[in-house]
Amino acid sequence: INSSGNVGIGTASPATRFHIEDTTPELRIKSTNANLGQSDEVSRISIHTSDPTTPTGVGEVFRIKSFSANANGADYSTELVSRAGSGGGESAIRLGQGAVGAISFSTNTSGSATERMRIDSSGNVGIGTASPIARLQVHNSGTGSGDHAYAFFTTGDTGATANDGLTVGVAATQVATVNYREAGDLSLGTSSTERMRIKSDGKVGIGLTN
Numbered sequence: 001i002n003s004s005g006n007v008g009i010g011t012a013s014p015a016t017r018f019h020i021e022d023t024t025p026e027l028r029i030k031s032t033n034a035n036l037g038q039s040d041e042v043s044r045i046s047i048h049t050s051d052p053t054t055p056t057g058v059g060e061v062f063r064i065k066s067f068s069a070n071a072n073g074a075d076y077s078t079e080l081v082s083r084a085g086s087g088g089g090e091s092a093i094r095l096g097q098g099a100v101g102a103i104s105f106s107t108n109t110s111g112s113a114t115e116r117m118r119i120d121s122s123g124n125v126g127i128g129t130a131s132p133i134a135r136l137q138v139h140n141s142g143t144g145s146g147d148h149a150y151a152f153f154t155t156g157d158t159g160a161t162a163n164d165g166l167t168v169g170v171a172a173t174q175v176a177t178v179n180y181r182e183a184g185d186l187s188l189g190t191s192s193t194e195r196m197r198i199k200s201d202g203k204v205g206i207g208l209t210n
Helices: none
Strands: 007-009 018-020 041-049 059-067 077-084 089-097 102-108 114-119 125-127 136-138 149-153 166-170 176-180 186-190 193-198 204-206
Touching: 136 149
Parallel strands: 007 018, 125 136
Antiparallel strands: 041 059, 059 077, 077 089, 089 102, 102 114, 114 125, 149 166, 166 176, 186 193, 193 204
């Protein structure tokens, strides 16, 4: 312990409040609870602020928390959570979801984070679903008039608003949509060769480009 109050383990010159040096240093936290129930907390590391001028004020700003298995046959999981904004929201990443070893990404502007995207153990990515059925699945569970499941593709030339680029997906009316929102052509091809072109004025050419 130096004159500044810094504590060093493996070093005589600690540069911070707690400084560990070794060839392969390890900081271990172990729970002594040998009778954990499903989804019980095992341990946590919590970072707090004393600054009342931050959006949510004094309190926890980030934590790493580990949980026991949430079901028979499942394994432990670890969650990284950051508070998000004045509404008391959260952003979170959870590793090792259940028996499948998934990774989930969650956000919320107010209250506990809600899952938005998941990568399962097979590498499938689900946006809006926790059980993706393909390499990429985009799902909107809503049934209202504006609950579309769209993917947008934009560039620096097209712009990046909802009225730019290419839209592919399923509309709330259960209509499949491929919509190029620019004043340009839409081409379809196979074997790296264009087979059909839809001009910006609506004319269709098969085997033609103009």
